[in-house]
Amino acid sequence: GAVVSQHPSRVICKSGTSVKIECRSLDFQATTMFWYRQFPKQSLMLMATSNEGSKATYEQGVEKDKFLINHASLTLSTLTVTSAHPEDSSFYICSAPSAGGGETQYFGPGTRLLVL
Amino acid sequence: GIQVEQSPPDLILQEGANSTLRCNFSDSVNNLQWFHQNPWGQLINLFYIPSGTKQNGRLSATTVATERYSLLYISSSQTTDSGVYFCAVPNQGGKLIFGQGTELSVKP
Numbered sequence: 001g002a003v004v005s006q007h008p009s010r011v012i013c014k015s016g017t018s019v020k021i022e023c024r025s026l027d028f029q030a031t032t033m034f035w036y037r038q039f040p041k042q043s044l045m046l047m048a049t050s051n052e053g054s055k056a057t058y059e060q061g062v063e064k065d066k067f068l069i070n071h072a073s074l075t076l077s078t079l080t081v082t083s084a085h086p087e088d089s090s091f092y093i094c095s096a097p098s099a100g101g102g103e104t105q106y107f108g109p110g111t112r113l114l115v116l
Numbered sequence: 117g118i119q120v121e122q123s124p125p126d127l128i129l130q131e132g133a134n135s136t137l138r139c140n141f142s143d144s145v146n147n148l149q150w151f152h153q154n155p156w157g158q159l160i161n162l163f164y165i166p167s168g169t170k171q172n173g174r175l176s177a178t179t180v181a182t183e184r185y186s187l188l189y190i191s192s193s194q195t196t197d198s199g200v201y202f203c204a205v206p207n208q209g210g211k212l213i214f215g216q217g218t219e220l221s222v223k224p
Contacts, residue, residue, distance in 0.1 A: 043216045
């Protein structure tokens with residue numbers, strides 16, 4: 001099956017710093033990728049849709065200036081949490097639809113962010 | 117928007133037992149996926165099942181699209197089956213909407 005990787009898997013940072021998370025599709029191209037956030041004991045909530053060659057689209061309530069998304073190539077999307085605060089601590093997961101715009105989505109292993 | 121409800125929210129099983137997890141959705145869908153999130157957070161695709169029945173080893177799933185529900189069956193459960201099981205369906209914009217999950221704990 002399709003493979004999606006994320007880096008880093010875990011990051012601890014001080015409040016006020018920025019953190020960049022990378023999402024890569026390893027064996028297929030993805031013009032679209034999705035970013036989710038998951039708080040402990042909760043479900044996945046879609047934050048934004050990353051589009052190669054154009055601006056990301058954000059879900060209601062998600063601050064686009066705080067969560068910067070760049071879809072640099074057909075295999076890479078990055079999420080930058082700017083000026084992170086403790087309430088941004090969460091599990092961030094990316095996904096990409098299967099090749100050819102298929103309806104099956106494949107998920108990365110996630111990134112645990114802890115802001116002190 | 118479309119609502120997705122899963123039941124039960126929690127389930128504790130003895131190893132070897134069988135279980136059925138349910139996913140109800142509020143609107144017609146052309147796609148439904150079941151995922152297993154392991155204790156390390158990785159989401160693993162189990163089934164893409166917009167309708168009908170599929171089986172993969174000890175797991176099987178059935179979606180009755182006309183009645184807006186899907187069932188995930190786990191037979192002869194093992195401790196490695198522990199984790200959270202999510203179902204997800206696309207909304208009108210094609211974005212996946214997740215249920216709240218069923219947290220399964222299989223005891224040895």
